[in-house]
Amino acid sequence: MPKATHSEPSVGVVVPQTIKLNLPEGGFRFEKGGVLSEIEVTYERCGALTTDNSNVVFVCHALTGDAHVVGLRPGETEPSGWWEGMIGPGKGIDTDHYQVICANIIGGCKGTTGPASLNPATGKPYGSTFPKITVGDIIEIHRLFLRQLGILRLAAVMGGSFGGMQVLEWLIRYSGEIDKVMVIAAAASLNTQALAFDIIGRHAIVGDPHWNAGDYYDSENMPHTGLSSARKLAHITYLSQQLMDAKFGREKRQEWLQAGPAFRELVDRNFGTFFQVESYLEYQGAKFIQRFDANSYLHITLAMDEYDIEERYKTLDAAFASISSRVLVVSLSGDWLFMPEQSEELVTALLRQKKQVSYCHLDAAAGHDAFLTHICDLKRVVKAFMPDPAAQAREEQDVSGVRQWQLRHYRKVTDLIPAGGRVLDLGCGNGALLKVLKQVRGISGNGVEIDVEQVISAIGSGCDILLEDIDDGLAMIPDNSFDVAVLSETLQTIKRPRELLHQILRVAREAVITFPNFACLEVRRRLLFSGRMPKGKQIPYEWYNTPNIHLFTLKDFLALCREDNLEIRDLICQGSGFSERALLALGWKNLGASQVIVRITKGK
Numbered sequence: 001m002p003k004a005t006h007s008e009p010s011v012g013v014v015v016p017q018t019i020k021l022n023l024p025e026g027g028f029r030f031e032k033g034g035v036l037s038e039i040e041v042t043y044e045r046c047g048a049l050t051t052d053n054s055n056v057v058f059v060c061h062a063l064t065g066d067a068h069v070v071g072l073r074p075g076e077t078e079p080s081g082w083w084e085g086m087i088g089p090g091k092g093i094d095t096d097h098y099q100v101i102c103a104n105i106i107g108g109c110k111g112t113t114g115p116a117s118l119n120p121a122t123g124k125p126y127g128s129t130f131p132k133i134t135v136g137d138i139i140e141i142h143r144l145f146l147r148q149l150g151i152l153r154l155a156a157v158m159g160g161s162f163g164g165m166q167v168l169e170w171l172i173r174y175s176g177e178i179d180k181v182m183v184i185a186a187a188a189s190l191n192t193q194a195l196a197f198d199i200i201g202r203h204a205i206v207g208d209p210h211w212n213a214g215d216y217y218d219s220e221n222m223p224h225t226g227l228s229s230a231r232k233l234a235h236i237t238y239l240s241q242q243l244m245d246a247k248f249g250r251e252k253r254q255e256w257l258q259a260g261p262a263f264r265e266l267v268d269r270n271f272g273t274f275f276q277v278e279s280y281l282e283y284q285g286a287k288f289i290q291r292f293d294a295n296s297y298l299h300i301t302l303a304m305d306e307y308d309i310e311e312r313y314k315t316l317d318a319a320f321a322s323i324s325s326r327v328l329v330v331s332l333s334g335d336w337l338f339m340p341e342q343s344e345e346l347v348t349a350l351l352r353q354k355k356q357v358s359y360c361h362l363d364a365a366a367g368h369d370a371f372l373t374h375i376c377d378l379k380r381v382v383k384a385f386m387p388d389p390a391a392q393a394r395e396e397q398d399v400s401g402v403r404q405w406q407l408r409h410y411r412k413v414t415d416l417i418p419a420g421g422r423v424l425d426l427g428c429g430n431g432a433l434l435k436v437l438k439q440v441r442g443i444s445g446n447g448v449e450i451d452v453e454q455v456i457s458a459i460g461s462g463c464d465i466l467l468e469d470i471d472d473g474l475a476m477i478p479d480n481s482f483d484v485a486v487l488s489e490t491l492q493t494i495k496r497p498r499e500l501l502h503q504i505l506r507v508a509r510e511a512v513i514t515f516p517n518f519a520c521l522e523v524r525r526r527l528l529f530s531g532r533m534p535k536g537k538q539i540p541y542e543w544y545n546t547p548n549i550h551l552f553t554l555k556d557f558l559a560l561c562r563e564d565n566l567e568i569r570d571l572i573c574q575g576s577g578f579s580e581r582a583l584l585a586l587g588w589k590n591l592g593a594s595q596v597i598v599r600i601t602k603g604k
Contacts, residue, residue, distance in 0.1 A: 180328070
C-alpha cells in the first residue's frame with residue numbers, strides 16, 4: 001500500500017510494547033476448548049490520553065495485519081503503518097484528539113501469543129497443541145488487555161475486513177462500553193465464494209510436505225510453498241477485476257522473454273508463464289512467507305470462516321437488539337470479497353431495531369483492499385464520524401444564528417411532525433432539517449442523501465445518514481421503520497415519483513412532502529409574456545441544467561393521490577408574493593400556491 005509522504009503529518013516513532021495478561025484463575029479458556037495459562041499481547045499506541053481515559057479508539061486489524069497500524073518503527077525513516085493514511089494529526093482518526101491503540105490478535109505471529117510462541121510447560125513452540133481460536137476469543141483477550149491498561153470505556157472501535165468482523169462481535173458483546181463503532185468492508189459472515197478461497201488456501205498449507213501437522217518449528221524446512229500458494233490465492237480476492245486489468249492485463253515480462261534458453265526451458269517445464277500477473281503473485285507470496293507463520297494463517301482464517309452472527313444468535317435482529325453504540329457501516333463498490341449487499345443486511349437489521357446507524361457505499365473500484373489503499377473519501381467519512389469532541393460539544397450547545405433562521409424556515413414542516421417520533425428525511429442534504437427536528441420535536445431517525453459531500457457534512461453534525469440514491473429505491477429500509485418520512489423539494493427530481501410515494505409509505509406510517517407547483521401565477525405569467533421556461537425562487541435553474549424532470553401541478557398531485565388511494569391529511573399552500581397570496585385567500589390554490597406542503601398516508 002502507498003506510504004505517507006514527507007508532506008503528510010505522521011505520529012512519528014511508535015514503539016511496540018508487550019504485556020503479560022493477568023488471567024483468571026485456571027487460565028484463559030477458549031470457546032472451542034483448550035486453556036492457556038500465560039498470554040502475552042503486543043500492542044502499539046499513539047496520541048495523548050485524556051485524564052479520564054475517555055478518548056481511546058481501538059483498531060482491530062485485518063487477517064494478516066498486526067499492531068503496527070501507523071507511524072515509524074524504531075530506526076525507520078519512512079512511516080510503515082498499514083493504515084498510515086487513516087490515522088494521525090488531522091486525518092480520519094485525529095491523534096490530536098484521540099489515542100489510538102492496536103494490538104496483535106491471539107493466535108497471531110507478531111508478538112501476541114500464538115502457535116509459534118513457547119509453551120511454558122514444555123519450553124517448545126505450541127505448534128499443533130495451540131487451541132483453536134474464535135472471534136469471541138479475540139475480543140475477550142482484547143478486552144482483558146485494555147482493562148489491564150485501565151481503559152474501561154472506548155470512544156470507538158473500528159476495523160476493516162476481518163477487523164470489521166471483530167468490531168461487530170465487540171458491538172454485540174460490549175456495546176455498553178463503546179460510544180461508536182465503525183464496520184468497514186465487512187459482514188456478519190463470509191459468503192460461500194470467500195469461504196471456498198480460504199478452504200483451498202488452508203488445503204495448500206496442510207498439503208505442504210513440510211507442514212508436519214503444525215510441528216515444523218524445529219525443522220530446517222518450513223511449509224513455505226503451501227503458505228505462499230495460500231497468500232497468492234487470497235490476494236486475488238483483494239483486488240477487483242478492473243484493477244487487475246488496469247495493472248496487468250495480459251502483458252508479459254519483457255525481461256523474462258529476453259532471458260536465455262535455459263531459463264525459458266525451466267519456466268516451460270514447470271508450466272509457468274511470462275504474464276506480468278504471475279510475476280506479481282510470485283512476489284506477493286515470497287514477501288508474505290518472510291513475515292507470517294503458516295499455523296497462524298490456519299488458525300486465523302478458520303476463525304474468520306466460522307464466524308457467523310446469524311448462526312449464533314439466530315437472526316441479526318436478535319444480535320443487535322440490545323446495542324446502544326452509534327454505528328457507521330461502510331462498503332466499497334469494487335469489493336467482491338465482502339459484498340456491499342452484506343453491509344446492507346447489517347444496516348437493515350440495525351434500522352429494524354431502531355438503532356443509530358449511518359451507511360456509506362463508497363465508489364472504490366480497486367477492490368476489497370481499497371479500504372487500505374484508496375481512502376480519500378473513507379477517511380473524510382471517518383473524520384466526520386469522529387470529530388474533535390470539544391468542537392462537537394460546542395456545536396451541540398449552539399442554537400443561535402443560522403439555526404434560529406432554520407427554525408423559521410422549516411416551521412411549517414416541523415409543525416406536522418409528531419414529537420418524539422422516528423423520522424426519515426429523504427434527500428436530506430447537510431442534515432439541517434434533521435437537526436432542527438431533533439431540537440424542536442425531539443425526534444430520532446435517519447437522512448438519505450446521494451451527494452457524498454453533503455453526507456459527510458451531515459454525519460459530522462451528528463446526524464445518522466444513509467448514502468443512497470432515492471431513485472434506486474428504499475429496499476434497504478425495512479417496512480414501518482419510521483413514523484414519518486419527509487421529502488422536501490425533491491419529488492419533482494425523482495425518475496419514478498409514483499413508485500417512490502408507495503415506497504415511502506411502506507417504510508413510514510405517513511409522509512410530509514413539499515414540492516413547487518408549476519401551475520402557480522408567476523410560472524404562468526413568465527411563460528405567457530416571455531415564452532421561456534420560468535426561473536425564480538422556487539425554480540432557480542435554467543432549462544438545460546435543472547434537476548426538475550417532472551413538472552407537475554398541485555392538481556396533478558391531488559389526482560395521483562385519488563388514483564392511488566393516498567389520503568391527504570394536511571394541505572398547506574404558500575404563495576411567494578402579494579398576488580399569489582390573494583389568490584390563495586380566494587381559494588384558488590392551484591393558481592396561488594408556489595409551494596405546496598402535504599401530509600399523506602395510505603388510504604383505507
